[in-house]
Amino acid sequence: MAKLLDGKKISKDIKDELKSQIQDWVNEGHRVPSLQCIIVGNDPASHTYVRNKVLAAKYCGINAETIKFEDTITEEFLLNKIKELNEDDEVDGILIQLPVPDTMDERKICNAVSPFKDVDGFHIVNVGQLCLDMKTIVPATALGVIEMIKRSGIETHGRRAVVIGRSKNVGMPIAIMLHTDKKHESGLGMDATVTICHRYTPKEDLEFYCQNADIIVTATGIPSLVKANMVKPGATVIDVGITRITDAEGKTKLVGDVDYDEVVKVAGALTPVPGGVGPMTVAMLMHNTLQAAKNLSEQRIKIQ
Amino acid sequence: MAKLLDGKKISKDIKDELKSQIQDWVNEGHRVPSLQCIIVGNDPASHTYVRNKVLAAKYCGINAETIKFEDTITEEFLLNKIKELNEDDEVDGILIQLPVPDTMDERKICNAVSPFKDVDGFHIVNVGQLCLDMKTIVPATALGVIEMIKRSGIETHGRRAVVIGRSKNVGMPIAIMLHTDKKHESGLGMDATVTICHRYTPKEDLEFYCQNADIIVTATGIPSLVKANMVKPGATVIDVGITRITDAEGKTKLVGDVDYDEVVKVAGALTPVPGGVGPMTVAMLMHNTLQAAKNLSEQRIKIQ
Numbered sequence: 299m300a301k302l303l304d305g306k307k308i309s310k311d312i313k314d315e316l317k318s319q320i321q322d323w324v325n326e327g328h329r330v331p332s333l334q335c336i337i338v339g340n341d342p343a344s345h346t347y348v349r350n351k352v353l354a355a356k357y358c359g360i361n362a363e364t365i366k367f368e369d370t371i372t373e374e375f376l377l378n379k380i381k382e383l384n385e386d387d388e389v390d391g392i393l394i395q396l397p398v399p400d401t402m403d404e405r406k407i408c409n410a411v412s413p414f415k416d417v418d419g420f421h422i423v424n425v426g427q428l429c430l431d432m433k434t435i436v437p438a439t440a441l442g443v444i445e446m447i448k449r450s451g452i453e454t455h456g457r458r459a460v461v462i463g464r465s466k467n468v469g470m471p472i473a474i475m476l477h478t479d480k481k482h483e484s485g486l487g488m489d490a491t492v493t494i495c496h497r498y499t500p501k502e503d504l505e506f507y508c509q510n511a512d513i514i515v516t517a518t519g520i521p522s523l524v525k526a527n528m529v530k531p532g533a534t535v536i537d538v539g540i541t542r543i544t545d546a547e548g549k550t551k552l553v554g555d556v557d558y559d560e561v562v563k564v565a566g567a568l569t570p571v572p573g574g575v576g577p578m579t580v581a582m583l584m585h586n587t588l589q590a591a592k593n594l595s596e597q598r599i600k601i602q
Numbered sequence: 603m604a605k606l607l608d609g610k611k612i613s614k615d616i617k618d619e620l621k622s623q624i625q626d627w628v629n630e631g632h633r634v635p636s637l638q639c640i641i642v643g644n645d646p647a648s649h650t651y652v653r654n655k656v657l658a659a660k661y662c663g664i665n666a667e668t669i670k671f672e673d674t675i676t677e678e679f680l681l682n683k684i685k686e687l688n689e690d691d692e693v694d695g696i697l698i699q700l701p702v703p704d705t706m707d708e709r710k711i712c713n714a715v716s717p718f719k720d721v722d723g724f725h726i727v728n729v730g731q732l733c734l735d736m737k738t739i740v741p742a743t744a745l746g747v748i749e750m751i752k753r754s755g756i757e758t759h760g761r762r763a764v765v766i767g768r769s770k771n772v773g774m775p776i777a778i779m780l781h782t783d784k785k786h787e788s789g790l791g792m793d794a795t796v797t798i799c800h801r802y803t804p805k806e807d808l809e810f811y812c813q814n815a816d817i818i819v820t821a822t823g824i825p826s827l828v829k830a831n832m833v834k835p836g837a838t839v840i841d842v843g844i845t846r847i848t849d850a851e852g853k854t855k856l857v858g859d860v861d862y863d864e865v866v867k868v869a870g871a872l873t874p875v876p877g878g879v880g881p882m883t884v885a886m887l888m889h890n891t892l893q894a895a896k897n898l899s900e901q902r903i904k905i906q
Contacts, residue, residue, distance in 0.1 A: 405736075426730030429778075430770050432709075456802045464781055466734050474733075477768055477798050491807055493797040494781050498760045503795055506814070 300565035309581035331591035333391040339369030390591040391417035431482030440471035442578025459490040463517035516555040532566035604869035613885035635895035637695040643673030694895040695721035735786030744775035746882025763794040767821035820859040836870035
């Protein structure tokens with residue numbers, strides 16, 4: 299049976315470390331790190347996500363506040379609010395909970411946040427720095443996957459990795475980080491050989507690449523996409539997918555992309571859903587907030 | 603025998619098209635596009651590259667000038683010169699021939715060029731936009747490889763591609779473009795399944811991925827790295843490598859990463875070295891210069 303990669307446990311460790319680091323940071327005379335979470339509209343899932351982020355922030359000793367707007371506000375109004383927070387020296391991290399209403403240009407909103415305060419790592423400058431293996435703020439879910447691999451002692455150097463899903467917030471940054479060169483500024487140096495699969499990868503090719511992989515990271519939202527016959531015995535399987543389904547008895551439950559009950563018998567290590575990557579995302583967001591606080595404090599200006 | 607992908611011919615076609623487009627552009631009342639090439643120091647290869655770029659520019663109807671500095675200039679001096687060109691409305695494209703002297707921070711120099719005038723596509727903002735599949739200026743060699751694939755009618759949708767080499771100016775942008783989603787802003791949509799191999803990919807894994815690939819792009823500078831037994835019959839092989847070697851008779855010659863004489867018997871399509879990707883780089887730089895001229899003219903401001 300696969301070793302379970304317990305995201306709850308690992309993320310708890312990370313949050314405890316952050317709590318201690320933030321305590322030290324404040325003891326050194328710095329202000330308590332502050333995170334402002336903007337949420338537009340009344341999507342219940344978005345409100346739950348933001349609530350969990352605020353709770354985690356409080357646990358770590360971050361001063362987190364939620365700013366709620368009706369979905370009737372204009373893009374211009376939101377951009378002005380972001381500008382205000384960018385210019386506020388008391389604010390370290392700014393998070394805009396996605397999705398924003400259809401009346402707004404999501405990319406424009408993401409780029410409006412100062413790259414130094416962009417705890418989601420969605421600003422073009424942060425994406426550019428990530429793809430150049432520079433020090434930057436990395437999207438929290440992608441960073442959570444990498445941190446989980448590192449903390450679980452899973453070897454990546456020279457190993458075969460497959461990333462299923464080419465989304466710009468998850469699949470792409472994971473694929474970039476998995477093949478990083480240690481000589482580059484980020485120092486991450488994971489050095490895996492990486493294959494990026496997506497919706498137009500033929501089914502037999504997906505099977506082929508997965509069957510030959512030491513590490514599979516799947517982020518598609520397709521339940522039971524990764525089956526036991528696609529996993530090499532002993533391989534590591536990281537399941538980023540999370541989908542609410544209704545089972546035969548009419549009960550709803552959360553499932554990942556992996557056919558868990560069967561894959562657990564073959565894989566060497568596997569993340570459960572829920573309780574795998576999910577909690578890592580929130581923990582890494584707190585990591586990013588402390589990093590934003592340090593960035594601002596050091597007034598490090600990379601882009602001139 | 604493989605079909606030869608004739609970079610000289612394709613790049614000539616592109617330059618002729620550009621010449622005509624630039625003529626139209628000028629006839630519409632716009633200024634002749636202008637390209638400023640900065641070269642620091644006396645590296646003979648760099649001077650040859652810049653000379654070829656200026657010649658190609660003149661052929662296309664671009665007003666190109668070379669600005670030469672001794673390698674004793676300071677980084678601050680160069681940054682000031684770049685700032686001046688950024689602010690000069692008569693300048694569309696700015697190219698800093700790399701490498702710059704060791705006394706300078708190459709990344710800082712690349713980021714100093716306005717993203718709109720950055721015909722090399724090396725600015726962090728352009729890299730970020732590329733990796734997000736947005737409209738942007740793409741590094742010329744990488745764009746040349748993609749253009750060559752497209753113009754040669756090589757199918758990429760759902761095919762298996764391998765990129766050997768993870769450099770940030772060549773391998774990485776090619777890997778990004780080969781797996782683009784057509785729904786995204788760039789509209790490129792090449793939709794290949796892409797494997798990124800590099801120096802820490804074990805030899806047997808490199809063979810394995812190549813043997814199973816429909817398209818191999820190699821950019822390592824290691825002569826004869828890709829041998830006939832690594833190429834699936836009928837596959838496309840694009841050779842970005844270029845290395846000067848001395849043969850048995852003491853003569854020097856340029857070779858690529860591919861064992862050409864043997865691979866040509868197996869591959870379906872193959873680029874020669876020289877005369878393959880090399881001329882494409884220069885042509886796409888001219889493409890980028892016209893794009894810079896249009897960007898500036900339209901005053902398109904993506905980053906606010």
